[in-house]
Amino acid sequence: MxxxxxxxxxxxxxxxxxxxxxxxxxxxxxxxxxxxxxDGAAVEDFSQAAADISIAAQRKAVTMVAAAQRRYLAEIDTDLGDFVPEVPDEVRMYSTTRPYRYAKPKTVRTRAGASERLPAAEPFNRPARRYRHEVAGGRDSSDALDAAANRVKMELATNVALAEREAEMQIIGQAGVVDLDVIGYRRVIRPERSRTGVCGLCVAASDRIYKTDELKPMHTGCNCTVMPVKEDADPGLRLNREDLTRLYDDAGGTGAKLLHRTKYGVDEHGELQALLVPKRRGEPVPRFRDPEVPAVVDLDADFTEVARRQLPLMRKELAKTRSQGVPDDDPRLRWQQSQVYAFEQLLAL
Incomplete structure (x- = not known):
């Protein structure tokens, strides 16, 4: 290839x-x-609506992953036939390592068998709980709201990554069944997906070949994909080498030294399963920037652009609430009005 x-x-x-x-x-x-x-009822409505958005994104992501993996496999002469990955909407496992009082497990059945999973809406209840805890502890409410908004974003990205991983692992596993020459897969770093640089743990882990039945370790914000490996074909290795050469050149020759010092391990997380972590807890992880990916230097401008995209969606939600005929002093309506006003002030509208 x-x-x-x-x-x-x-x-x-x-x-x-x-x-x-x-x-x-x-x-x-x-x-x-x-x-x-x-507002407990409002939070419940949000968590269900957010779960619906996440599930739709997960399904689309799985379709895209399946299409890409089929192309990679076709290039090394492996045909999956009519195999389609079966990824449930509930992509997080239900942790049994410690009691969890906020939700009960949901039994999900796939080709791999039955598993106990976290209900899809539960992760989107967590930002509200965190917000209330931080405000009660004295944190500024606006700062706490922004932090919770970032967590909402992270929860959705994690769901999509988990759905993609489950699809990738099913496809690679099936490839090993239909073609015995497929011995595993390789982690492939994706510099163009990261604005802050490729994680050093991912770079270090891209050096090895995983077995077809081995779960890909990931971490928060992980942008890696995978490519199948045969005894005589390892397409991801060539691509990684090309990207690493460019990343090392941009690091001024220090990249290889940093990577040599970067050691990783794999932790088993009750909910997210295999996680890529530093070998020593708390050890800083280097990031390798692609010179072709612009750096984020103006955080205010970045947030302004986000606000510009999200304000029409917020106005639509406000109009929906008003259409329900609620009185002007309704707490939910007043909260929504205040948030729309804050974004309008930010954008000087």
């Missing part, structure tokens, strides 16, 4: 994935800002 074709497939997938995530995250963040975290 030529590196140029590989890159075209990867970049096409990355661009479609970026737009999918951007749209879904804008929608859940706009809904969150229109939700009073102290």
């Amino acid at each position: 030529g590196s140029e074709l590989l890159l075209r497939i990867l970049l096409s997938h990355s661009q479609r994935r970026r737009l999918l995530l951007l749209d879904a995250q804008d929608r859940v963040q706009a809904l969150w800002r229109m939700t009073d975290p102290f």
